[in-house]
Amino acid sequence: MSRPEFDNFAATYDELLKDPIRDGFAGNPAFFHQRKRDLIRDYFQRNAVDTKRLSYLDVGCGKGELMSLLAADFRRVAGCDPSGGMLEAVQGVDVRVQTDPNRIPFDDAQFDFITAVCVYHHVPVAARAALTREVRRVLKPGGIFAIIEHNPWNPATRLIVKRTPVDVDAILLYPGETQSLLRDAGLPVRATSYFLYLPEGIYRLAGVVEDLLRHVPLGGQYAVFGRRERA
Ligand SMILES: C[S@@+](CC[C@H](N)C(=O)[O-])C[C@H]1O[C@@H](n2cnc3c(N)ncnc32)[C@H](O)[C@@H]1O
DSSP: OOOOGGGTTGGGHHHHTOOHHHHHHOSSTHHHHHHHHHHHHHHHHHTTOOGGGOEEEEETOTTOHHHHHHGGGSSEEEEEESOHHHHTTOOSSEEEEOSSTTSOSSOTTOEEEEEEESOGGGSOGGGHHHHHHHHHHHEEEEEEEEEEEEOTTSHHHHHHHHHOGGGTTOOOOOHHHHHHHHHHTTOOEEEEEEEOOSOHHHHHHHHHHHHHTTTSTTSSEEEEEEEOOOO
């Protein structure tokens, strides 16, 4: 099997993400992970779910920033990624290398909640449906899978992706494609939210505006939540 692509980027990953638009949008790159944490908290709050009793897996967790931010929210947190180089940065979390990128190294029906954040645009188009079915396998009945992706409807996102070295192979997913992936894998869509409209400084003052815009499909990124039926 060939060397995982992100092993080539792991040592200089944060440097490789630098971009004038991206850096101007957020004073601190941690903002991008914090926004995802807030979005996930918001989803569960809206559905009146107490996450403290739930288990959470981040597929394609990379350096594990989102897992760290959500560690205290869940009973159990775990991650996996094909790149051992990226996982070296993760501490204090059960992380496993995907020796086969199409296989998730956990048993069936283990998790209540799973995320894949900025992963699918690196997965070959022909492998995306099988990866989604594999996620469904490790999800408990009633569990939620959230795919978070760059939004190709946003011109700034497209420009940043075009010139970011780690995105050299990226094929972005339109929200409708992501919704179909979930649906076709037996994970009917429960919600779609668009976010990253406002730069960090404005968001911190007027985050409620982003909340009002969450159904408008122009945010820099979006999240689609699908649920494994109980039957
Ligand atoms: C852009 S990074 C995102 C990392 C992290 N999720 C984040 O948001 O910071 C993409 C990650 O997807 C991983 N990846 C690529 N193909 C994958 C697959 N088939 N299954 C799981 N992860 C994969 C890469 O190794 C890399 O760590």
